[in-house]
C-alpha cells in the first residue's frame with residue numbers, strides 16, 4: 309500500500325510502498341481521506357531512534373471497514389467508518405485500529421455525511437467540543453477564541469455560537485473567515501496587540517478564553533482580559549493553573565488523554581452536530597498523498613486556511 313511515512317530514524321517522511329497492517333484483532337480500514345492536524349507534524353518532530361518504524365504519519369481518518377474482528381463493536385465489514393489511528397497512522401491506503409483501544413476510537417459515519425467531512429472531525433471537533441464544555445459556555449457569555457480560524461478554533465467558534473455566546477475571535481490575518489464563522493468581534497494579531505485591543509473593548513473582562521496559540525509567557529497576558537471568576541483553557545499546556553488561580557481565574561490545560569469525547573460516542577456526537585448543521589467542516593484543500601509533505605509545511609508555517617484533508 310502507498311503510505312506517507314518515515315522508514316527509519318533520521319529519514320524525512322515521504323511516500324513509500326509498505327505492507328498492509330497485519331493487525332490481528334483490529335479493524336482493518338481502507339482509508340479514503342485522512343484529516344491533517346498540527347499533531348501530525350509534532351509527532352514527526354518527536355521521533356527518536358527508539359520509535360517504531362515504519363512510522364506512518366497522521367491520525368484522523370475516514371474510510372471503509374474491510375475486516376471487523378469478532379465481538380460486539382457495533383461495526384460490520386463494509387461500514388463507512390471514521391476515527392483516530394494512533395498506532396498505524398492514517399496517511400496510507402490502509403490503517404487498523406483495535407476496537408476497544410481507549411485513544412483509538414472508531415465509529416460508523418452517519419448516513420448523509422461525506423467521507424471527507426468525517427475525516428475533518430475527529431481530533432479538532434472533539435477537542436473543540438470538550439474545551440467549550442470545560443469553559444462552561446452558556447448563552448449571553450463573552451467568549452474569546454484565540455486562533456479562531458484554525459482547525460480547533462473554527463469548530464469552537466461555531467459551537468460557542470450555537471450555545472448563544474457572544475464570540476470574540478483573535479486571528480493571524482484571517483479576519484474575513486472569522487467574520488464568516490459568525491464571530492461578533494475580530495482582532496488580528498498582525499494588525500496590533502490583541503490583548504490591548506480586547507482590554508480596551510472589554511474593560512470589565514470577558515467570561516472565558518480558549519487559547520489555542522499562546523505559550524507559557526504570552527498566555528499570562530490573558531489574565532488582563534478575563535473577569536474575576538472567569539475561565540481559561542489552553543490546548544498546548546501553556547497555562548500555570550496556580551498562577552491564574554491567584555488571580556481568581558480558573559485555568560485548565562486540556563489533555564487529549566483526559567478527553568472523554570475521544571470515544572465512539574464522542575465521534576458520533578460531533579458527526580451528528582455536522583449532520584445537523586451546528587458546525588461545518590470548512591475543508592479548504594483536499595490533496596493527494598504525494599502532496600502531504602507540502603500541506604504539513606503550510607500548516608507549520610501558517611496560512612493554511614481552514615481544514616486540509618488528504619485523499620487516498
Ligand SMILES: NC(=O)c1ccc[n+]([C@@H]2O[C@H](COP(=O)([O-])OP(=O)(O)OC[C@H]3O[C@@H](n4cnc5c(N)ncnc54)[C@H](OP(=O)(O)O)[C@@H]3O)[C@@H](O)[C@H]2O)c1
Nearest residue numbers: 346435455457458459460478479480497543562564610611
Ligand atoms: N491538547 C489537545 O488535546 C489538542 C488537540 C488538538 C490540538 N491541539 C493543539 O492546539 C493548537 C491549535 O490546533 P489547531 O488544529 O486549531 O491548529 P491550526 O489549525 O494550526 O490553527 C491555529 C490557528 O491559529 C492561528 N494563529 C497563530 N498564531 C496566532 C496568534 N498569535 N493570534 C491569533 N491566531 C494565531 C493560525 O494562523 P496561521 O494559519 O497563520 O498559522 C491558525 O489559524 C495546536 O498547537 C495543536 O497542536 C491540542
